[in-house]
Amino acid sequence: MHNGRQRILVVDDNITNVELLEAYLYAADYEVIIAHDGHSGLDMAFTEAPDLLLLDIMMPGLDGYQVCTQLKNSEKTRLIPIIMITALTEIEDKIKVLNAGADDFISKPFNKHELMARVRSLLRIKSLHDDLDSSEDIILTLALALEAKDPYTKGHSERVAALATDLAKTIGLSDREQDRIHKAGILHDIGKIGVSGKVLSKNGALKSDEYDAIIAHPSMGATICQPLKSLADIIPMIKHHHERYDGNGKPDGLMGDEIPLGARIISIADTYDAMTSTRPYRKAMKKGVALTVFESEISNGQWDQELVAHFIHIMKKNITD
Numbered sequence: 001m002h003n004g005r006q007r008i009l010v011v012d013d014n015i016t017n018v019e020l021l022e023a024y025l026y027a028a029d030y031e032v033i034i035a036h037d038g039h040s041g042l043d044m045a046f047t048e049a050p051d052l053l054l055l056d057i058m059m060p061g062l063d064g065y066q067v068c069t070q071l072k073n074s075e076k077t078r079l080i081p082i083i084m085i086t087a088l089t090e091i092e093d094k095i096k097v098l099n100a101g102a103d104d105f106i107s108k109p110f111n112k113h114e115l116m117a118r119v120r121s122l123l124r125i126k127s128l129h130d131d132l133d134s135s136e137d138i139i140l141t142l143a144l145a146l147e148a149k150d151p152y153t154k155g156h157s158e159r160v161a162a163l164a165t166d167l168a169k170t171i172g173l174s175d176r177e178q179d180r181i182h183k184a185g186i187l188h189d190i191g192k193i194g195v196s197g198k199v200l201s202k203n204g205a206l207k208s209d210e211y212d213a214i215i216a217h218p219s220m221g222a223t224i225c226q227p228l229k230s231l232a233d234i235i236p237m238i239k240h241h242h243e244r245y246d247g248n249g250k251p252d253g254l255m256g257d258e259i260p261l262g263a264r265i266i267s268i269a270d271t272y273d274a275m276t277s278t279r280p281y282r283k284a285m286k287k288g289v290a291l292t293v294f295e296s297e298i299s300n301g302q303w304d305q306e307l308v309a310h311f312i313h314i315m316k317k318n319i320t321d
């Protein structure tokens, strides 16, 4: 949404078609932006944040299928609805349009009312996605604000998110999975919002009720995020980031691959960042030393050994770079 008007990007090399679409869309009070070929259409989809694309198929350079596939494969643009405009009538062509990831298609010559009905319906879905996005933004901002209050934890979640995403990428997880793991990294300790600052920064042994309060933070984090349906895939990673691979962790004593992969990844990134940051009760460990500790502890049962090996490999490379 831009100044209250939804923005539609028309990508078509045929001037007559563009003018016709522009006239229809302006009349319905949409903001219209135009690209006359696939390459500039792709660029504008990234830079202008349109709410919907009307995309011609046959264009010189990049054709509509290629533009559509690239936009649907990118985390930044995959939720922008795409209607392909096709002069092709064969059923195979229509299947190809949907296989490219398009949300809908309309055949040329198109009927104005049909076109506008499809535009309206996909824009409704887009605004629902936007609302979900903003609820997610609020909770992500809240997580960062929470830890910023404490100089010892400031930046921890962002560092954990970045380290965990690196590890996810190295083991070949998809962009989508990496994005989920990044969000889970930001949110993993949000449950600490329910633990008093005094307990969190206590220098010395914890009383049993204080220990119970801290150890409840993964479950508390899951409860906080529960109402947000868009975080459904992320919640298990938050809830289980203090499980141990040998089954001796919290809260459920999950063992091995029962622990969600994202949680196993975050657990490693979390421990490494904790070791290399200064805490009220000890100074930061040097990165090389932290990795040596990881290497010597690799088989202690806390982590997925294969993941730790990948992690050590990435971090050693970063240190020598």
Ligand SMILES: [Fe+2]
Residues within 6 Å of the ligand: 188, 189, 217, 241, 242
């Ligand atoms: Fe934690």
